[in-house]
Amino acid sequence: MGKLLIVGSVAFDAIETPFGKTDKILGGAAPFIGLAASKFNVESAIVSVVGDDFPQKYLDLLAENNIDISAIEVVEGGKTFFWSGKYHNDLNSRDTLETQLNVLADFNPKVPENFKDAEIVMLGNLNPSVQLSVIEQMEVKPKLIVLDTMNFWMDSFLEDLMEVIAKVDVITINDEEARQLSGEYSLVKAAAKIHTMGPKYVVIKKGEHGALLFHNGNVFFAPALPLEEVFDPTGAGDTFAGGFSGYLAKTDDYSFENMKNAVIHGSNLASFNVEKFGTKRLQNLSHDEVFKRLKQFKSLTQFDIKLT
Numbered sequence: 001m002g003k004l005l006i007v008g009s010v011a012f013d014a015i016e017t018p019f020g021k022t023d024k025i026l027g028g029a030a031p032f033i034g035l036a037a038s039k040f041n042v043e044s045a046i047v048s049v050v051g052d053d054f055p056q057k058y059l060d061l062l063a064e065n066n067i068d069i070s071a072i073e074v075v076e077g078g079k080t081f082f083w084s085g086k087y088h089n090d091l092n093s094r095d096t097l098e099t100q101l102n103v104l105a106d107f108n109p110k111v112p113e114n115f116k117d118a119e120i121v122m123l124g125n126l127n128p129s130v131q132l133s134v135i136e137q138m139e140v141k142p143k144l145i146v147l148d149t150m151n152f153w154m155d156s157f158l159e160d161l162m163e164v165i166a167k168v169d170v171i172t173i174n175d176e177e178a179r180q181l182s183g184e185y186s187l188v189k190a191a192a193k194i195h196t197m198g199p200k201y202v203v204i205k206k207g208e209h210g211a212l213l214f215h216n217g218n219v220f221f222a223p224a225l226p227l228e229e230v231f232d233p234t235g236a237g238d239t240f241a242g243g244f245s246g247y248l249a250k251t252d253d254y255s256f257e258n259m260k261n262a263v264i265h266g267s268n269l270a271s272f273n274v275e276k277f278g279t280k281r282l283q284n285l286s287h288d289e290v291f292k293r294l295k296q297f298k299s300l301t302q303f304d305i306k307l308t
């Protein structure tokens with residue numbers, strides 16, 4: 001079992017989908033990652049920042065799920081990062097209505113002493129300069145550094161982001177972002193170009209069309225489970241990243257073969273996350289439910305073809 005260090009935004013989200021609207025609820029990359037990874041009972045910690053407007057009950061929720069929250073700084077008089085988004089009818093695309101960085105704008109992360117030797121570092125979505133600082137604070141070289149990011153950081157902080165990308169083993173991004181980053185429309189060409197920027201493994205997420213894992217000329221494809229109803233896709237990418245890194249931390253095996261399983265675990269947890277607003281579904285998800293759906297995944301993708 002490896003230790004998992006998570007860095008990422010902790011946020012208030014206001015979400016609008018064709019099915020309803022929320023006021024400010026718990027969001028941000030790190031809570032989704034942490035809650036997903038907690039399904040593997042790994043030792044994990046979140047490095048992040050909130051303002052003193054952030055409810056204690058949200059911090060308690062993370063702590064109750066065995067996530068070390070001692071490195072979530074609370075800034076007196078500060079305002080928590082805020083994001084709002086509105087989904088289109090197909091739920092595959094959304095518009096960001098507002099991003100207020102607030103306390104995230106000048107955050108100086110501090111990695112807890114007992115996580116400076118973590119086997120996995122999961123760099124969730126937030127400022128590339130913060131992600132870089134976390135990498136630099138590690139005292140023992142991590143066995144795996146995974147990066148998740150989004151177009152917001154590509155648009156205005158590309159230079160910093162490229163510095164981070166050069167230092168990571170795995171990058172997980174969605175198809176549009178892979179195209180933006182590489183300048184290539186074909187995802188195969190995009191992955192090849194992103195390999196040259198640093199990451200040996202490139203995961204491209206395609207929403208309801210699954211995810212692709214590229215490594216060394218090999219490609220693995222994991223479908224997304226066809227769901228009857230998708231309620232709110234927010235955090236699906238982060239949940240995927242949490243399931244992916246949580247499973248790898250639990251198994252402490254960073255081979256390509258095992259990474260294929262990690263992609264399936266990530267996709268499995270993401271399929272639950274989209275069923276309710278925000279982190280609600282992850283909060284009330286039993287091991288039994290996770291296991292049953294994993295079996296569904298297996299039968300969905302298994303076939304016995306004769307190659308003669």
Ligand code: AMP
Pocket residue numbers: 009011012013027028029082083099125126127150152153233234235236237238239
């Ligand atoms: P996802 O749906 O996986 O892209 O993740 C959505 C989450 O990312 C929301 O909970 C937001 O609070 C968070 N988020 C949105 N924009 C940013 C940003 N620029 N930096 C960090 N986190 C963000």
